[in-house]
Amino acid sequence: MNNDFKKDFAIFEGNDIIYFDNAATAQRPRKVMEAMTTFNDTCNANPLRGLYDWSVRATAAYEEAREKTAAFIGAQTSEEIIFTRNATESLNLVAYSYGLSHIKEGDEIVISVMEHHSNILPWQMVARERKAKLVFLECDEEGTIAREEYESKITDKTKIVSIMQVSNVLGVTNPVREIADYAHAKGAVVIVDGAQSVPHRAVDVQALHADFLAFSAHKMCGPMGMGVLYGKKELLEDMPPFLTGGEMIEYVTREDATFAELPHKFEAGTVNAQGAAGLSAAIDYLRDVGFDRIRETEDRLTKRLMAGMQELPYITICGANDPLLHSGIVTFNIEGCHPHDVSSVLDTEGICIRAGHHCAQPLMKHLGVQSTARASLYFYNTEEEVDRFLEKLGKVREWLGIK
Amino acid sequence: MEMKDLYREIVNEHNLYPSHKKDLADPTIVLQGVNPSCGDDINLQLLVENDTIADAAFNGSGCAISQASADMMIDLIIGKKTDDALRLAEQFMGMIKGTATRDEIEELEEAAALEDISHMPARVKCANLAWRTMKEEIEKLQKGE
Numbered sequence A: 001m002n003n004d005f006k007k008d009f010a011i012f013e014g015n016d017i018i019y020f021d022n023a024a025t026a027q028r029p030r031k032v033m034e035a036m037t038t039f040n041d042t043c044n045a046n047p048l049r050g051l052y053d054w055s056v057r058a059t060a061a062y063e064e065a066r067e068k069t070a071a072f073i074g075a076q077t078s079e080e081i082i083f084t085r086n087a088t089e090s091l092n093l094v095a096y097s098y099g100l101s102h103i104k105e106g107d108e109i110v111i112s113v114m115e116h117h118s119n120i121l122p123w124q125m126v127a128r129e130r131k132a133k134l135v136f137l138e139c140d141e142e143g144t145i146a147r148e149e150y151e152s153k154i155t156d157k158t159k160i161v162s163i164m165q166v167s168n169v170l171g172v173t174n175p176v177r178e179i180a181d182y183a184h185a186k187g188a189v190v191i192v193d194g195a196q197s198v199p200h201r202a203v204d205v206q207a208l209h210a211d212f213l214a215f216s217a218h219k220m221c222g223p224m225g226m227g228v229l230y231g232k233k234e235l236l237e238d239m240p241p242f243l244t245g246g247e248m249i250e251y252v253t254r255e256d257a258t259f260a261e262l263p264h265k266f267e268a269g270t271v272n273a274q275g276a277a278g279l280s281a282a283i284d285y286l287r288d289v290g291f292d293r294i295r296e297t298e299d300r301l302t303k304r305l306m307a308g309m310q311e312l313p314y315i316t317i318c319g320a321n322d323p324l325l326h327s328g329i330v331t332f333n334i335e336g337c338h339p340h341d342v343s344s345v346l347d348t349e350g351i352c353i354r355a356g357h358h359c360a361q362p363l364m365k366h367l368g369v370q371s372t373a374r375a376s377l378y379f380y381n382t383e384e385e386v387d388r389f390l391e392k393l394g395k396v397r398e399w400l401g402i403k
Numbered sequence B: 001m002e003m004k005d006l007y008r009e010i011v012n013e014h015n016l017y018p019s020h021k022k023d024l025a026d027p028t029i030v031l032q033g034v035n036p037s038c039g040d041d042i043n044l045q046l047l048v049e050n051d052t053i054a055d056a057a058f059n060g061s062g063c064a065i066s067q068a069s070a071d072m073m074i075d076l077i078i079g080k081k082t083d084d085a086l087r088l089a090e091q092f093m094g095m096i097k098g099t100a101t102r103d104e105i106e107e108l109e110e111a112a113a114l115e116d117i118s119h120m121p122a123r124v125k126c127a128n129l130a131w132r133t134m135k136e137e138i139e140k141l142q143k144g145e
């Protein structure tokens, strides 16, 4: 059973490229580009500054995107949605603003060994600046973080727990809600990196018990340069601005300033209103496709992909054996072949996969691998692509001279 | 040359059966060359006597291109004056950048086969790694460090 979603994307027209690098960035459908073009062609003006029609409509488009994003992830009000450039900036915002203002010497910040660098480096910075301790939750080979692990590492000293919902390497889903409940009982706030979960499943911040959630539009069919930070209103209100300048003030004197209300306090300078229009259209598009269908397709394709890979004895797959625990992400190695060579020869067959450390060097080290190849799926991929990929994958060793 | 042919005709042989992947007993200088983004990590050992590269070897791990490039480079530089090796490194990197002349490329002997890497931006760093590391080592020696 193949779907027709590829028709929605101009980039797939007239070629048979197999795009299996969706965890890095997803493709953008025409509808998203059209929404951005409409913004550009009908109301491009600096939002929030003007008093004329175009600017008013630019502002409306921007704020409508905020409302839609709030509803999409179950925020209580749209003031809880801060637009940023990407998940990385969202995580940095929390670290610089909440982290530096709340962490004191001797406090502990808990993250996991499988985090993306964007959820490691900001906390290394906070720990260094504040003489706090950065504590890592370890996982087993399948990527599972055991209850005993987080219950022993999250303590009364823990003030922040920051964890990814879905791993960009193992595809594993962490027990974020259980961790959040435990952390809350110890008095810590919980930050969730949703970069790999929000594009693939319905994420509700209330159900997750998250205090903050970070994600990027470009991994969910939206534009690059557009990210989201959700934060609980009472936490955001209490936080100092991250960047300062225009658009985020009430009054400025020579010496001082008072800051604008939420969410503008955190959106200094001219915002990416066209990007917001794109994000808004991406949310509509994903809703039309439906998360049930997204999930069903990804699971079905992942099963087929992993079953085919498991028939090749020289391939090792990182993480769980069960394809349903992979969120469409299959990271692997071919014995005797460096992942970069694997992706180079597959590229000559029109196949796009990622190779390297996937911005997760501590995890790579934990798993005892230097570098890996990764195929990551999305709902527009097809069984035909999976079969063609497997056929080519079976030839890689021959192409690289291994008999 | 297309990527797959490049592998088949040149790279695989040097990657799978390198002549110089070993440790020297008594190297004059050893330096680690890394491409952090790819995880290529080689350790290049030179034995220099009277400004001449008497022997060289490498170890470490990396993609086939970085390994093959190192092996071919060592084939070329053993027995050469350090100044000549430096010049060859410049010529190799010039070739990968697309700025070297025909004569300069021919002087690289077998390594000239990597010329097509100049059209594969993702692999430039892999091809250059050993050469960059060799250049750094010789410059260190010449500065007396």
Ligand SMILES: Cc1ncc(COP(=O)(O)O)c(C=O)c1O
Binding pocket: A023, A024, A086, A087, A088, A089, A116, A118, A119, A164, A166, A167, A168, A193, A195, A196, A216, A359
């Ligand atoms: C789990 C995870 N977190 C954060 C990021 C960072 O996203 P961005 O590069 O869009 O800021 C990524 C993207 O690779 C990711 O996979």
